Amino acid sequence: xxxxxxxVDQYDPGMILVGPLLSHSINSRxxxxxxxxxxxxVYETISLGFLEVxxxxxxxxxxxxxxxxxxxxxxxxxxxxxxxxxxxxxRWPNVETARLLAFAKLEAKSEPTKMADEAAPEPVVPxxxxxxx
Numbered sequence: 001x002x003x004x005x006x007x008v009d010q011y012d013p014g015m016i017l018v019g020p021l022l023s024h025s026i027n028s029r030x031x032x033x034x035x036x037x038x039x040x041x042v043y044e045t046i047s048l049g050f051l052e053v054x055x056x057x058x059x060x061x062x063x064x065x066x067x068x069x070x071x072x073x074x075x076x077x078x079x080x081x082x083x084x085x086x087x088x089x090x091r092w093p094n095v096e097t098a099r100l101l102a103f104a105k106l107e108a109k110s111e112p113t114k115m116a117d118e119a120a121p122e123p124v125v126p127x128x129x130x131x132x133x
Contacts, residue, residue: 011037
């Protein structure tokens with residue numbers, strides 16, 4: 001993320017879209033997000049690496065968004081990958097955007113399980129001494 005110029009130069013300076021902070025399904029500590037804009041390659045993955053907790057990742061993403069505001073006339077952020085994928089595909093429909101839209105919809109179907117796992121940051125241990133109902 002240090003050298004932003006080559007990244008932003010691949011896009012039209014009019015608009016850039018920034019997706020939510022995501023974690024990899026294989027290792028939930030790996031954090032990343034997507035950006036998308038008008039260019040030969042619409043999507044770019046911004047890797048934040050391995051982070052134990054989500055807060056530093058959110059902060060890094062927010063700092064990145066501030067840097068993008070210097071280079072683009074409009075920066076739109078999304079809290080949902082599905083919403084971002086729909087917006088991107090509506091603006092720049094092609095095979096690449098259609099694939100990410102399909103991926104986002106598939107991931108959204110598995111969200112309830114992922115959210116339940118993330119809601120308990122520590123291992124869930126059965127309580128002892130509590131009578132079963």
